[in-house]
Amino acid sequence: MPTSDVETRLERIESRTAIGELPILYCLAMDERNTTGIRALFTADATMRSADGVFSASGIDAIVDVFQGRFDALGPTNHVTHGHVIRFDDGDHDRAVGIAVGHAELVRNDVPMVTALRYRDLYRRVDGTWRIQDRLMSYMYYLPASEYSDGLGDPNSMRAYGDRRPADWPESLHAGDASWLEQFWS
Template sequence: MDLAHRIARLEAESQIRQLVARYCFYIDDRQRDLIGTLFTDDATLRSADGVMNATGVDAILDQYDGRFDVLGPGHHFMHDVQIDFVGDGQTEATGRVSGHAELWRMNRMMVAAIRYDDVYRNTDDGWKFADRVINFLYYVPVADYPDILRTPMRNHAYPDPRPADFPEALPSWIAYEQSRGRG
């Protein structure tokens, strides 16, 4: 890989990291007009539990309107960003992003541990989300946080607790637990 290609790769990675950061700020600040600029025209935004499932910028924005209708203030923090370039790395990349959010939902303070599975596409306007899937390790009232990892029923974002999206459903987790006689 020559120097020019290495520099282009670093610039692309920086742009994707900025995309991830902008997503958090735009969501938290309810900058609806800017949220749409983060996605390709044919993008999908989904949740692993199937509750969120939108294709196209207009549908994604409508979906966020629905989310914002049930959420008060919130603060999203992204921690680790893993970016893997596809092919020559000039037009597509995949990524995994870990983070957490502090949110007001269902009249109480909640905290969520999040993992995003992303596909990024380089467009004439820069790198954008082509596909984003949100997964939850937990989504719970703050009062329930100290003991939440004791149970797989860690998604309390809805009136009835639901199973967490990860890690118990991951093939790697299942295989490891089975190899240790626990699966």
Template structure:
């Protein structure tokens, strides 16, 4: 093993650790409503919607969003898959189980639980890793005492029930339920290194979503 290879491997390990910290830091900053800490996890030129950019614009957007409909939140980070495009760019998927105290007009507050995943892009600038982009995909949201059985699992108080996007990025889910049993074909070779997510997506485009601040 050459020195350059060893240095590259150490850099990869350090980068993995830094990227794994990002979702945990995001969850803590979001739940503690520390908007300055939260936007520091994104690059200075982060895009905010179609017409704005920059950390200040992101902070203003998140500040508005987190005042309604949530009183308090708690985000629990799950499995995290990370793959590198090159030394300074990576992408990944991380699970998140969230709880929200949600005021209801004219009634008692409700406790809404949500299961989702984030599809992330990461970038390293000036030696520091940031979120380049976060795409939230939702499976369900419902009152703690009302399990979301059936269709349209996104069930926020005071809103029409809607379908989530949790499975939309990966064709395998719809294909599994569209057939009656094992497809009978050969088992493919394992995905190439850094291509696990790409192989699972099989060219599927990101779904169109209505983003919530989670």
């Protein structure tokens, strides 16, 4: 095997490991309210959004400010990732995309809640370090723990804001454009 091929493959393995740690480190930073950690995970020009449009921030300072506001409304949290798929951009070795799936147990405005979430990410290597450049959060449910058994099948299972709103998925995937997911099957 040519040396350049081995080096390329090794670089991909190292990059996959580094990128794979980002969602876990994000969960830890969230649970520890560590804004220094949040800053270290995102590029300076990062964007972070939620599918429902409630969360939208551009630039690391704005992202940290929005998180600080969230931290003020949250009690204890436990974010957990369950899986992560990464695809590299063959035309740009400093770019990759990924989707991380997980859940969180949390207290929001003194109400114990559970949520199933997905992070759709764009990763960028900056000065040799992989970071999140864009993150889109979406939710299958965000329910008070007391409503979990009844709310799980409800299409309006997004209750983070005190009212009933449509979930971001799975219903929206059938009605909307899920073609971005096709890149993960190859």
